[in-house]
Amino acid sequence: MSALDMPDPAKAVPAGEDNWLLYDGDCPFCSRYVALVRIRDAVGPLRLINAREGGPEFDEVMAKGLDLDGGMVLKLSGQFYHGQDSIHALALLSAATGPISRFNGWVFRSRTRAAVLYPVLRAGRNMTLRLLGRKRIRPE
Template sequence: MTNKQILLIYDKECPACHFYCQIVRIRQSVGELVLIDAREHPEVLQEITAEGLDIDQGMVLKMDGQLYYGADAIHLLALLSGRSGVFNRLNYWLFSSKKVAGILYPILRSCRNLLLKILGKTKINNLKQEDNDRF
């Protein structure tokens, strides 16, 4: 067993992202998956943005100091996941192929962006821009 923490940074206000992050599981032997809402942790968001990554366009997985973004993050999660439960087996089946993850992730991201628009949710980077505009 290991105490290694693997961070999954995502937008908790997106129902689809939140559902995925709540249900995905990784094998205990890999480490502990820690969910981080990018809206509530500006220091983590700043680190991601400094690396040129846009949290509104993809979730981020941080493991061993390395950042994995978007399709790479979901692909790695699939490889790290346990195979117990229907969701985790489906997740592995869909995203264990880097090529398939690269094809499906942009489609899922577009659906996410549409869902946020329908729900009237502000994108995270828009919030950051609004804060900067006030000063």
């Protein structure tokens, strides 16, 4: 399914869904990003899960063939959003409080800006992990 075919995450998120975000806890950028994202109350609780700790969510993502070194995964109302789509969805769902949140919202609420900027962010993440001596989530 392409990003254009994905449902709009900002529309009708049923209460009581098990929504979560699987991210790289060893990545300083990823960890800081998930700490800063403030999801609107309408979405309900969003569990933040470090992919490096494994677990059923990690196994579910691996079974779907999604590359966690290529981007974090958001599961929202049973729908999976990966990489630039997860950042875009989070921007649509985030409250714009504070300058960083407003900037994040402005940048990533646009699918086009997310598609252009996400590969740059991913490359920066990969380079930083190499410089810090940290391994990939799924070594080749």
